Every structure is written in structure tokens, then in C-alpha cells.
Amino acid sequence: MSDSPTIAHDAHEAPHHEHPPYQRHHFETVEQQADATNFAMWLFLLTEIMFFGGLFTAYLIYRNWYYPAFVAASHQLNIFWGTANTAVLISSSFTMAMGVWCAETRRKGGLVLCLVLTFVLGLVFLGIKTIEYSEKIEKHHVPGFHYSLNSFLNPDSDEAAKAAGDKPMPLDMARHTEIYFFLYFAMTGMHALHMIIGIALLGFMIFRAQAGAYTAGHVTFVENFGLYWHFVDIVWIFLFPLLYLISRHAN
Amino acid sequence: MSEQTQHEAKHGEHEHHVTPPIVYIVIFATLLVFTALTVGASYIEMGVFNPIVAILIGVVKATLVVLFFMGVKYSTKLTQLTVGAGLFTFLALISMTLADYISRAWGRW
Numbered sequence A: 001m002s003d004s005p006t007i008a009h010d011a012h013e014a015p016h017h018e019h020p021p022y023q024r025h026h027f028e029t030v031e032q033q034a035d036a037t038n039f040a041m042w043l044f045l046l047t048e049i050m051f052f053g054g055l056f057t058a059y060l061i062y063r064n065w066y067y068p069a070f071v072a073a074s075h076q077l078n079i080f081w082g083t084a085n086t087a088v089l090i091s092s093s094f095t096m097a098m099g100v101w102c103a104e105t106r107r108k109g110g111l112v113l114c115l116v117l118t119f120v121l122g123l124v125f126l127g128i129k130t131i132e133y134s135e136k137i138e139k140h141h142v143p144g145f146h147y148s149l150n151s152f153l154n155p156d157s158d159e160a161a162k163a164a165g166d167k168p169m170p171l172d173m174a175r176h177t178e179i180y181f182f183l184y185f186a187m188t189g190m191h192a193l194h195m196i197i198g199i200a201l202l203g204f205m206i207f208r209a210q211a212g213a214y215t216a217g218h219v220t221f222v223e224n225f226g227l228y229w230h231f232v233d234i235v236w237i238f239l240f241p242l243l244y245l246i247s248r249h250a251n
Numbered sequence B: 001m002s003e004q005t006q007h008e009a010k011h012g013e014h015e016h017h018v019t020p021p022i023v024y025i026v027i028f029a030t031l032l033v034f035t036a037l038t039v040g041a042s043y044i045e046m047g048v049f050n051p052i053v054a055i056l057i058g059v060v061k062a063t064l065v066v067l068f069f070m071g072v073k074y075s076t077k078l079t080q081l082t083v084g085a086g087l088f089t090f091l092a093l094i095s096m097t098l099a100d101y102i103s104r105a106w107g108r109w
Helices: A005-013 A030-065 A067-074 A079-104 A108-138 A159-163 A177-210 A220-244 B003-011 B021-042 B049-069 B077-103
Strands: none
Touching: A030 A067, A030 A177, A030 A220, A030 B077, A067 A177, A079 A108, A079 A220, A079 B021, A079 B049, A108 A177, A177 A220, A220 B021, A220 B049, B021 B049
């Protein structure tokens, strides 16, 4: 790594050489440390891809088997809230990216502002998700003993189903809407859990950033948290069309 | 900054890349436009192409996020290879699983 004789000499003279406080002893340079940490973060994200990949695969298989049930069930989702939440999440990714830039260019005030904005947008996302979940609870669309097939057997009695022009479904197909809602809650729930973890970390980072922790040349934590936050955004980028937009055009 | 770190900064394999805000702003606007596009496309009857268009727009959006927001475009070769390997493994697993589900009942009807 060190092609300069001065550095090689230094290393021999003083094994416990001078280095910034945030550089661990087992790394030769700060850059090597940053690269290794970045690599580790990506390995973690790969396990996350595999984790969500399993859910997406289950979704694809059931969607192919019970397509009419999936179409009718997806009409129960509110497209306005879904689109709004997509915009909120993309905005939060943008503020996070700007936060990384502020850390890199050592703007403490800007970094704190960006982290606070990301934190607030994350909460807005969860708030909208709560509105959507409570709609499902009210209509008994949560899988389980109290699951109701009414919206699918008598679509005329249900506003959303009527607006989408749904036809009454035979009982055996209508029953499969429960699988759609199971996947809906599993996927958006797992996504929301990731958001909650991210928001908790953001709260911690806001205090650290105020103390100047990330604007003194060591940006690894902010950068790697940014990777996590953007990953969660990507999961939603696929969840949104797959769950909300299966078939919105008139039947 | 100590002399040592100055040396290292000079002799490092690559400089730490700082993406300028204008890039983030352009990507942000593009992502919002694609979100509107994917909602609009779902209201148009395209038959079998509806899900294909939805997935394609999703892939474009995800690629923009990975390359620019996550900075993979400017990352080390190791990171780029890691991302590529992850994507490849994911696609291999998903296509093998789907191939099984599609073909397991062949010849039985």
C-alpha cells in the first residue's frame, strides 16, 4: 500500500504511530477502514435483499395463482395515500443524501437540519401507514378469525370495490384475498419495522451530529446509515407498484 | 491533521468522492417523475405489459437510487462487485424458484 519510503520508515520506527482518534489500530489507513466498513455494510444489505426477496417471491407465486383475488384485494388499497407515501419516502431519501453531503463538506447546521427532516419524513410515512392500517382493521381486512369477505362477495356494498367496478367473486377465489392481505401486512409491516429502526437511529444521530461527531472528517456512520435508509426506500419503490397498482384500469 | 494522514491522503488508492447536491436534486426530481409515471401507467390498459412496465419503472428508479444516492457509481470496484453479486444471486434464486413452480406440473394435465 505505502509506496513512499517515508511512510515505510515511519511504520518501522513507531509501530504505535500517530493517527486520527477514529482510526482503529488494525487498519493501515483511514481509507482502508472506510472501504472495509462500506463493504461490510453492503454485505449486510445483501442479506436484507435475500430477506425481502423471499417475501417478494412468495408474492409473485401467489399472485400468479390467484390473480383475480389479488386484483380485487389491491383495489381496497388507497392509491392517494400510497402515492403520497412514495413521494414522502423519496423525499426522505433525498434529505438523507443531502445530509451525507453536509457531513462530507463539514456543514454541521446543514447536517442536523437534513437529519431532522429525514426523521420527520420517516414519521410522516409511518403516520400515513397507520391511517391505511386502521382502514383495513375497520373493514376486517386483517387476516385471521375476523377476516371479512364482504367486499369481494358483495362489491356493490363496498365503496372502493364499487368505484373499481369489481364483479362479485366466487367464494373459493374470494377466500384467496386473505393471502393478498397476509402478504400486504407481512411486506409493509417488515418495511415499517425497518423504518422504525431507521428513525430510532436517526434520533441518536441527531444528538451526535449536534455534538459535531460527523463533521470532523469521519463520515462513515452517516454514509452507512444513508445506505440503509436508501435500501429501505428501494424496497418501497417495488412494494408500491406490486401492492397498489396491480390493475387500476377499468375492467 | 498530522503529517502521516496528509501523506496517506496523497498516496491513497482513491480520493473520497463527494457527490455535489445538484446531482441529488436531479435524481430526486427524476424519481418523483417516475413515481407519477408508474401511477399513470397503471390506469392504462396494456394487458400483459402492465406489470412489465411497472417493474421496469421500479428497476429504473432503484438503479438511480443505487448508483447516485448510494454512490455505487463512485464506489470501489469491490463494492460494485458486491452489489452486482448480490443482484445476480437474488435473480438466480428467484428465477430458479419460479421455474420450479411453473414446471412442476408439466405433463400432468
